[in-house]
Amino acid sequence: MELTINHLYKIYDNGHQALRDINLTIGEGMFGLLGPNGAGKSTLMRILVTLQAASSGEVMVDGYSLSKHRKEIRQMIGYLPQDFRFFPKLKSWEFLDYAASLAGLKNKKERRAEVDRLLHQVGLIHVRDRFANKLSGGMKRRLGIAQALIGNPRLIIVDEPTTGLDPEERIRFRNILSHLSNNGVIIILSTHIVADISSTCRSMALLDEGEVHYQGSPDEFVNRAKGMVWHADVGFDELKTIKEKYPVITTILR
Numbered sequence: 001m002e003l004t005i006n007h008l009y010k011i012y013d014n015g016h017q018a019l020r021d022i023n024l025t026i027g028e029g030m031f032g033l034l035g036p037n038g039a040g041k042s043t044l045m046r047i048l049v050t051l052q053a054a055s056s057g058e059v060m061v062d063g064y065s066l067s068k069h070r071k072e073i074r075q076m077i078g079y080l081p082q083d084f085r086f087f088p089k090l091k092s093w094e095f096l097d098y099a100a101s102l103a104g105l106k107n108k109k110e111r112r113a114e115v116d117r118l119l120h121q122v123g124l125i126h127v128r129d130r131f132a133n134k135l136s137g138g139m140k141r142r143l144g145i146a147q148a149l150i151g152n153p154r155l156i157i158v159d160e161p162t163t164g165l166d167p168e169e170r171i172r173f174r175n176i177l178s179h180l181s182n183n184g185v186i187i188i189l190s191t192h193i194v195a196d197i198s199s200t201c202r203s204m205a206l207l208d209e210g211e212v213h214y215q216g217s218p219d220e221f222v223n224r225a226k227g228m229v230w231h232a233d234v235g236f237d238e239l240k241t242i243k244e245k246y247p248v249i250t251t252i253l254r
C-alpha cells in the first residue's frame with residue numbers, strides 16, 4: 001500500500017493558491033501532516049478523499065489514479081473530517097448502524113455485530129446506548145473514528161481530531177490510531193500539535209502556505225528544531241508581527 005502525490009496544485013475560484021507543487025510519498029503506517037491554520041491541510045485531505053478536485057497534479061493510491069479511479073479509491077477510504085457532526089437523537093450504536101447501512105452493510109445481524117466490534121475497538125461499548133450528541137468531546141471523536149473504520153478502509157484520513165481535547169483524551173485517541181496503523185494501512189493524521197506526530201508517526205510533512213517545507217522523520221524534525229522553537233500565547237495582531245520576523249511552524253486558535 002502506497003500513496004504518491006505528484007505536482008499537486010489547488011487554486012480556489014477566488015484565485016487563492018491553497019496548494020503549490022505538493023510531492024509526497026506515503027507508505028504504510030502513520031503519517032503526520034503538520035501546519036498552522038490555513039496551511040492547506042484540510043484542502044489536501046479533501047482532495048485525497050475525492051470530495052474536492054485538484055487544479056492539477058496526480059495522486060496514486062495503491063496503483064489507482066485519483067482522477068481516473070475514484071470509485072475504487074473511495075472504497076479504500078475512511079475519513080474523519082475536522083467538523084464532523086452527529087445526527088441528533090441517535091444513540092451511539094444507532095448512529096454507527098445507520099452509517100454502516102449507508103456503507104452497504106445490508107444484513108441486520110452482521111451490521112449489529114460490526115457496530116459492537118467497532119464500539120469495542122474505540123472503547124465506547126459502555127456508552128453504546130447514550131445519545132451521540134451527549135457524549136464528551138473525546139468520545140465524540142472516538143465515535144467519529146469508529147464510523148471512519150466501517151468497511152475496513154486501507155487509507156484512513158483524520159483531520160485535526162485532537163484539537164480541543166484534554167491531554168488524557170488526546171493520548172487515548174493517538175493510541176487508537178497507533179494501534180490501527182500496525183495493520184498494513186495508511187493513516188494520515190493532520191494536526192497543529194507537534195506531540196501528536198512525534199509520539200506516533202513514522203514520517204511526516206510540514207505544510208505552510210500551501211507548500212511542503214519539511215518531509216522526513218519526526219525525530220529529525222524535532223532535532224533540527226531543538227533550541228530554535230518557542231511557544232507563545234499571542235493575539236492576532238501580534239501574530240502578524242511575529243510571522244514577519246520568524247518562521248511559524250504551527251498555531252492553535254483558542
Ligand SMILES: Nc1ncnc2c1ncn2[C@@H]1O[C@H](COP(=O)(O)OP(=O)(O)OP(=O)(O)O)[C@@H](O)[C@H]1O
Pocket residue numbers: 012013014016017018035036037038039040041042043044082
Ligand atoms: N473554498 C475556498 N475558497 C477560497 N479559499 C479557501 C477555500 N477553502 C479554503 N480556502 C483557503 O485556503 C487556505 C487553506 O485552507 P485549509 O482549510 O486547507 O487550511 P488548513 O491547514 O486546514 O487550516 P485549519 O487548520 O485552519 O483548518 C486558507 O487560506 C483558506 O482560507
